[in-house]
Amino acid sequence: MDFKFLIISAMVALTALFYNPSPGFASILNTADSFAVLGSSTVTNTGSSVVTGDLGLDPKTSITGFFAVDGGPGIVNGTIYGPGPVSLQAQTDATAAYNGLASMVSTSNLTGTNLGTLVLTPGVYTFNSSAQLTGPLTLNAQGLNNAVFNFQIGKTLTTASASSVTLTNPGLNDGVFWQVGSSATLGTGTTFTGNILADQSITLTTGVNINCGRAIALNGAVTMDTNNVSDNCGGSNSNGSDNGLTIGPNGGIVPVGTFPTAGAPEPATIALLGLGLIGFRLKKNKITSV
Numbered sequence: 001m002d003f004k005f006l007i008i009s010a011m012v013a014l015t016a017l018f019y020n021p022s023p024g025f026a027s028i029l030n031t032a033d034s035f036a037v038l039g040s041s042t043v044t045n046t047g048s049s050v051v052t053g054d055l056g057l058d059p060k061t062s063i064t065g066f067f068a069v070d071g072g073p074g075i076v077n078g079t080i081y082g083p084g085p086v087s088l089q090a091q092t093d094a095t096a097a098y099n100g101l102a103s104m105v106s107t108s109n110l111t112g113t114n115l116g117t118l119v120l121t122p123g124v125y126t127f128n129s130s131a132q133l134t135g136p137l138t139l140n141a142q143g144l145n146n147a148v149f150n151f152q153i154g155k156t157l158t159t160a161s162a163s164s165v166t167l168t169n170p171g172l173n174d175g176v177f178w179q180v181g182s183s184a185t186l187g188t189g190t191t192f193t194g195n196i197l198a199d200q201s202i203t204l205t206t207g208v209n210i211n212c213g214r215a216i217a218l219n220g221a222v223t224m225d226t227n228n229v230s231d232n233c234g235g236s237n238s239n240g241s242d243n244g245l246t247i248g249p250n251g252g253i254v255p256v257g258t259f260p261t262a263g264a265p266e267p268a269t270i271a272l273l274g275l276g277l278i279g280f281r282l283k284k285n286k287i288t289s290v
Contacts, residue, residue, distance in 0.1 A: 028100065029195070029214075030093035031086070036078065037215050038090055039202075039222040041147040043076035045086075047206070047226030053214070054078040058087035060207040065224070074224070092217045098197045101150055106183075116163065122147040129155055134160040138168055139193070145171035149194070150179065157196070164191040176213065183220065186210075204229070210214070227259040 003071055028248040036053025037043060043057050045065030055076045057063050061083055064070035081087045116135030121142055131153045132159040147170070151157075157180045167176060177192030178184065183200040186192055189207040196202055196213065201220030204210070212233040215222050263273045 001212075011079045028097045030096070032090040032094040032097065032230070033213075034078070035090055035214060035216065036210075036229045037222050037224075038087070038094060039217045039221065040091065040184065040219050041201075041217075042221040043224075044221065045072060045224040045227075047073055047075040047224075049224045049229070051078065051225045052228075052232050054081060054091055055083040056087040058083045058091050081224035083102055084199065088248045092158045094197060095218055098179055098199070098218060101177050101197065104151060104152070108153065116160075119150040120149065122149055124148075124150045124152065125153045129154050131157050132154040133165070133190075136164045136166065138166050139176060140168050141170045142170050143171050145173060147171055147174040149176045149237065150175075151194075152179050154181045156180065156182050157198075159185070159187045159190045159192070162189045163187060165193040166191075167193050199255075 021210045032038060034054045035056050036051050039056045039057045039059045039060075042062040043055060044062070044096075047062070049065075051066075051074070051147070055063070055066070055078065063069050063080065063082065066074035066076055066080065068076060081090075104124045107123040109126045110131075111126070111128040113135045115131060115133040117137075119138040119140055121140050122144060131151065139149050141149075142271070145256065154165045158187075159180060165176075167174065178194050178196045178198075180196060182198070182200040183202065184196050186205060186208045188205045190205075190209070192208065192213065193209045194213045195216065196210075196212075197216045197218065200217050201223070202215045202217045203223045204215065206225045207227070208225075208229045211228065211230055214230075214231050215229055
């Protein structure tokens with residue numbers, strides 16, 4: 001038996017095993033990922049809103065104010081799904097994501113702190129009750145890939161007029177999430193970044209723009225008034241998308257990159273180690289071809 005060949009084959013197999021991503025993981029939003037707006041009781045619009053991404057509703061039936069539905073002024077650059085298997089599955093997946101985000105261990109408790117003028121780095125930020133944003137909030141991803149910002153808000157999220165959330169120094173596939181225990185209201189002219197997952201309703205007042213993210217109401221309405229909501233975050237920099245988190249086989253949320261598992265080497269490191277050992281073995285035994 002050619003033991004040299006067996007050693008090489010084993011090393012290649014081991015490298016491939018560790019290098020390939022686990023098939024047990026999936027995107028945190030799953031089918032809800034394609035939805036820029038998703039409601040439960042109603043989705044209503046006033047004014048010339050533009051939704052880039054799918055729009056859905058389940059279990060109720062009232063979608064109003066969009067050209068493709070009733071001739072209203074709103075435009076959807078995507079597919080509109082009424083109650084049915086697609087919207088139902090999206091709501092189911094969004095609920096699983098909401099519960100997973102809520103279960104993540106907090107890295108900082110900001111209860112009572114106004115988010116305005118803060119500069120935050122990736123982490124899990126908790127508000128025991130409600131969160132308020134007055135002015136600009138800067139999220140500095142520090143150039144990290146898969147950087148995660150998760151805001152766990154016990155009750156309501158409210159922004160004052162002309163407030164903003166801006167992601168700076170992004171890496172690839174960063175994720176920004178707002179897990180809201182009750183309802184979210186974004187004030188007039190707010191420019192927002194991230195995925196809002198509210199247990200109840202989401203109200204986007206006049207001129208609110210979610211340039212990179214989603215408005216998902218699990219048990220209530222999404223109310224719009226001359227807004228832009230886009231889940232298209234531009235090219236491979238999916239900032240504000242869901243790519244920074246995965247759901248493990250047991251349903252738990254697994255952050256990628258920013259909060260690594262202690263002692264787990266990078267896949268590329270393992271791959272290089274395996275190839276290095278193969279090269280060492282070949283040189284030691286003076287094998288010129290296999």
